[in-house]
Amino acid sequence: MANLIQHAKDQVSQLTAQAYAAAAAAGVLPPGVEVKGSVEIPKDPQNGDYASSFAMAGAKAMKMAPRAIAQAVVDHMDLTDSLFASVEIAGPGFLNFRLGAKWYGDVLAEIEAEGPLYGQSDEGRGQKVMVEFVSANPTGPMHMGNARGGVLGDTLANILRRDGCDTWKEFYVNDAGNQIHKFAVSIQARYLQLLLGEEKVPFPEDGYHGDDIRELAQAFYDLHGDQYRDVEEAQRLEALAAFGLERNIPKMQADLRRYGIEYDQWFFESSLHTSGYVAETVGLLTEKGWTYEKDGALWLNTTQLLKNKYLAEGKSQKQVDKLDLKDDVLRRANGFYTYFAADIAYHRNKLEVRGFDKSIDVWGADHHGHVARLQAALDGLGLDGSHRLVVVLMQLVNLLQDGQPVRMSKRSGKAIALHDLLDEVSVDAARYFFNSRSATSPVDFDLDLAVREDSENPVYYVQYAHARICTLIARLAGEGYAVPKAAEVQSELLSSQEETSLIRALARLPEEIHAAARDYDPSRINRYLVELAGEFHRFYSACRIKGETPALLAARLKLADSVRSVLANCLGLLGVTAPEKM
Template sequence: MSNMIQAAREQVSALTQAAYEKAAAQGILPAGVEVKATVEIPKDVKNGDYASSFAMAGAKAMHMAPRAIAQAIVDHLDLEGSYFERAEIAGPGFLNFFMGSKWYGDVLSDIEAEGMEYGKSDEGRGKKVMVEFVSANPTGPMHMGNARGGVLGDSLANVLQRAGFDTWKEFYVNDAGNQIHKFAESIHARYMQILLGEEGFPFPENGYHGDDIKELAQGFYEQHGDAFKDADEAQWLEPMSQYGLSVNIPKMKSDLSRYQIEYDEWFFESTLHNSGYVAQTVQMLADNGWTYEKDGALWLNTTELLKKKFLAEGKTQEQVDKLDLKDDVLRRANGFYTYFAADIAYHRNKLEERKFDVAVNIWGADHHGHVARLQAALDGLGLDGSHRLVVVLMQLVNLLQDGKPVRMSKRSGKAIALHDLLDEVSVDAARYFFNSRSSTSPVDFDLDLAVREDSENPVYYVQYAHARICSLVGRLAEEGSCVPAAAAVDAAVFATAEEKALIKNLAQLPEEIHLAVRDYDPSRINRYLLSLAGDFHRFYNACYIRGEAPKVLSARLKLADTVRLVIANCLNLIGVSAPEKM
């Protein structure tokens, strides 16, 4: 589990502390002083590869000028066998460390040893994390928001797994409740219009208007003819909803599989209702004193749960009192449980029954008001929802063509569906573009750019770097120059700024994965790939490989092949292919 950037940072601290102790033993510096110094990476390599603030941080306690402390440290540094070849004093007393060839060689060795697992860590310590994403209503085709949520959730789960979490990918199928009733009503209305004509039967105003509903009604008619023409709702509701689901859910699975997304489980909401789990969960909230009855309905005292949650998070009583908090219905007067009640039960199932340590949900930004309410409800069940439920809110997608927005409207039936998009652009382009920005930023998906085969298209630019290296390795192998083992490379060969910058970037991946996990932001991997590909192209244009002296050729070939491995590794994390030819 290599992290050469962190290793070098820690070595700077250790070398500096050892030098201080030597100087203190000789009476040059005061003994027994604890110095809390920072070790930073300067923006300008002229100021070294790492800079320690030890001298300035210790000046007050030692009653000495920082530069005098720095001089004593430099005089007593022992860099033998370390990653560093020298250290210099700069400015008010910075200690600037310059790396030697050992560090560069060790980066290549570590990547070679870890291969496609490079960047892994034990940060997660085996914690069980469920990532639930897409979870689109099975009442129609998946759209652009689902496409973004799909790659965001899939990539995030991959990154979490690389960081040592035990991850699980789940799709929650909303196959119960109001939207399914409306779905069946819409199919029924179109079915009746097939029999009576469009003027002969009214379509519900709030029904689903898409052409897909007409296709479902036609399919149902072809199976059953006019058998349901005179049926009442109790007779047609279940058959029509089940028929619609039996067609739509396999389509969703097929579209997501085409999109390179496979789930560990498709969890059906109906199982929570049929097993009595929703009723049991609501009863638990009642037993805990968090419900009350009003107008025949059962309500959750969300207001008090949220007040308790916000006060625990550090808000003042005055701030909490100013919030416009409202309670939520759990069971309607007609005896039916609300979607919110089912949602609480589902998340209790995640945390209590299946014992996930953390549940991560990818939701559209329009659900932001629901986050704290659900967390508070789980708090009311004693499940610490405020910490164990993490919701990643995702901003909208703007689809562009010819520089203009492509209008989307699910209600009008003119939505741009995921399967339509994948007919226009490659899966690689779709996945890369949808994961190109953090979830907090909208994504402008440029259809024209996504199909371009030039360096303006970021996914092409990255994949081309991989293919270019594969071609180079193949040509040199034919000429008798194979990629050497890292141990056979003389790292002292790496003398140019381009070579050093490229190796430093290779060393950055473990940190990028750590930050992606910390921020629940797998788009960092996309940005890292662009940066790495750019550094490789600059290296390739500045540093000849073919025709160079054997030692130089061998070292640069190994460096190029290491870049190939890391690009393939990162593309795999975000579910994009790494072509060998383009």
């Protein structure tokens, strides 16, 4: 689990401190000065692999010119058995370090040792993290927003696990409340229209108008005939809701499975109501003094909870007083609990009952106003929702074909459904494209680009690099050349700019995974893959493998195989296949 880039940075600091101590002991530099210089990777490789600002940082305290300090440090630096081949002074006093062959060999050895888990770390310290994503209403087919949220949540959970978290993937099924009532009323209207004629049964204006509702009504009629025509409406609606959910939820599961997503749990909102957990949670908020009654309804004092939250986060009282804050209904006058009450109960279940250290929810950007309110409500329960609930807000998807927006589904005439999309493009292309930008940026999904088989298509470009290496390895194996072990490679032979640049790119993966986990931004892995594939193609064009001396052939073959391993590793994090032939 070594981060060899960080290891090299740490060694620069250590070597510099030791050289300063030696120079101070020799009387060349003033002793006892604490210097906090930074170590960075220069953008231009001409300036070395690592640069230390030690001399500039210490100039004031030592009362010396930075270049004079730098010269004294270099004169007393011992690079024996270190990762570095040389150090030189540049500009106003930078210490520029150049890596030696050992470090490059260590990268290949680390990739070999870690295999498909290369890049893993314990930064997450085993904290128990739930990633809840998609959680679409089970009232219709999956659409483009669900498709983006699906790959975003799935990939984020994979990355968090690789970064050392104990992750859990969950789908929250909204099988209770107003939207299910509207769902049942919509099917009921279509069912009664089948029995009585469309002209005799008006369809509710706010109902669900898709063809899928007509199909459910027809299926219910085919099964039950007119059996439910004359029963009490409540009984009919209950039967229709159950019938619709029993068919829609398996369809959702099948669509997501086809899309490469498997959840640890499908959690049903209805279970919170039937168990009394929503009522219990609202009761706890009442006990803690956060509710009041008005107009027959029970309200949450969201205003005060948000004020407390914002003041704790550092806002001034004046800033808080200017905010337009509103309270929320938890239980309506008719005795029914609101969606917000159920949402508070669900997140209490996550954090308190099931003991997750953190809940990460992937939501559409249109839910941004809900985030602080839910966090504040959890704060009111003593669950530290402001820190333990993280919401990743996701921008929209723009589907393009022939350079123009695509707005209609062939089947339903409404928003494009996930199953329609997967009939047009591969799962690999869909997953890759939906994860190609950070959640905060809209995604332009170009259908024409997604099916192209050339280097303009990023997923094809990356997969082709993997397949190209597999073909190379197979061809050389047929000629008697096997991929060597890292210990057998003469890493000093990998000295060209293309070779060292490629190895440095391989070494970046642990940092990329940690940054993606830290920032909740799995699209970093997409960008990394494209960069790594580009570095490989440049290496392959510049550095001949077949026909070289046995030692150089073996070293370059090992390097190519290391790239193959890392490409497959990262594609796996994205849920994208790594083909051996294309």
